[in-house]
Amino acid sequence: MGSGEFDLISRYLAPLSGLGAYGLTDDAAVLTPPEGKDLVFTKDALIADVHFFADDPPDLIARKAMRVNLSDLAAMGAEPLGYLLALAFPKDMKNIDGWMAKFSAGLKLDQEEFGWSLYGGDTVSTSGPLMISLTAIGIVDRGQALRRRGAKLGDNIYVSGTLGDAAFGLKSIQGEFAAIKTSAIKPLIDRYHLPRPRLGLGRKLFGIATATMDISDGLAGDLRHICALSGFGAEIEAELIPLSDKVGKLLESFPAYKNLIWNGGDDYELLFTAPKDMDGEIDRLSRELGLSLTIIGHITTEKSVIIRDSDGINLLQDDDQGFRHF
């Protein structure tokens, strides 16, 4: 730990630290847990050129790292309290200082947006790519954390928002839609860079949802987790999966990409199941939040995930994450 590390931490991270974090000058941060709350913990590691591009704008990298973890908190029905951050910088990285100035500006923006702060930081040097590891701490009313298990036979399956936007945004970054004009693509790229953790929805689902998770790896694969943990299967109607206008338009020109809707990652929408008689309650919640909550299928006895087209044909292939029986 050279003096450079202390400079980076004191200059860029200490100003972001929360009450009890002592400006990151102590061996650890201290937090008095709020009365009557449970604490929720999650941790993700993000590696350059695996989870983000090394030359992405640093403020967007920071905000994505935060939001990916905030989405996990949302899936538990929790509110953000604080986070810890470890950064590994490539040995040959130029202008770490300039990068950190932008990265910390991104952290600050989303600290304010989501009302949480920094409780610990570590910076190290690596012979490999840039790495960011973030541990998120959330709070939830005692005993009210949402779970992945708990889906019941016949439950409706819901998703928030629209699916596939981030996956199409990523394809576009990778140069797939070069012929399409930028204005038709830009919002999809933004969705890839800046997930919108559904915290407002998550904290309203206790007593409504029987199982909840966030969609980070694609609908098919993620739904498979809910099914496996709940001991059931799921049948989805492809036509019910909510799409944005932009993705709908792109699919007209690129129908081969249809499977991105259920196999593409980075949506960070919430996927949840609820008894059929909760439908009215969920409609009301959707209007209250100004967020679409769409029934896309239901829980079945057969222990597999099926996505049917309008002719009843299963669209999931052997190599799709959701297909395998479990």
Add this chain to the structure above:
Amino acid sequence: MGSGEFDLISRYLAPLSGLGAYGLTDDAAVLTPPEGKDLVFTKDALIADVHFFADDPPDLIARKAMRVNLSDLAAMGAEPLGYLLALAFPKDMKNIDGWMAKFSAGLKLDQEEFGWSLYGGDTVSTSGPLMISLTAIGIVDRGQALRRRGAKLGDNIYVSGTLGDAAFGLKSIQGEFAAIKTSAIKPLIDRYHLPRPRLGLGRKLFGIATATMDISDGLAGDLRHICALSGFGAEIEAELIPLSDKVGKLLESFPAYKNLIWNGGDDYELLFTAPKDMDGEIDRLSRELGLSLTIIGHITTEKSVIIRDSDGINLLQDDDQGFRHF
């Protein structure tokens, strides 16, 4: 996140998960904080061939990653509650499964030793070296966390145990003491691989110590933090610094390595200051714990760290971490 990740997590990490971690199958873990306690958080990233050697025994890497963080908890006077772990595996790493079997056996051993458990895990793939990031969660009686600031003019400066063992162990691993027989070196290498977090001491220091931290980067540099945060300086008598017999012997043959005693890292002993009239109390504590607690100097007004030899000459050099005025 491929199916390989789920296999690794379910096979090796899930069995280590604590109550509320739901076998690591949910988006996050839930923890009900104990009444009347504050929570303490710290996070470290360890990179292969920077913080450990890639071919070190995996169980020792696991235990060192834990103990480095446990030492931070000790320095806050906290007890371990749980931890979260992120692992990044090199893309070309052979036999990750075999490595994880040994690594998780190391985790299990030290979970039992220190009475804590796993609250979250993430495994990813990297084009760089193996990386381990661990977030430690501890508990301390409300308002009783130890701090680095708070040293007062004239306070005695104490260290636990002996200093330099790990640094000499590391030199030995690097081939420096090839002529010395193994039995004289092995315990020093063990100290390098397996720090002994001073949790028992830390939890007794509230009301006794005015400032506390753990020595991870070397006495001189770490003492500098306590001094800078407390607004004072420090004067250490080199002859008072407690050495193990093994290090004492090595120094007779290799006197040029003397500065490893205060510049070498990885000791993970506690460094603390206390008013002179606490001396009897600290003697009593030392006997109770069976752990030497040695006065090595005192807090001064001049804002620098000085390490004097028996002739009064300052042994710290310009390039020693502690020397710079602050």
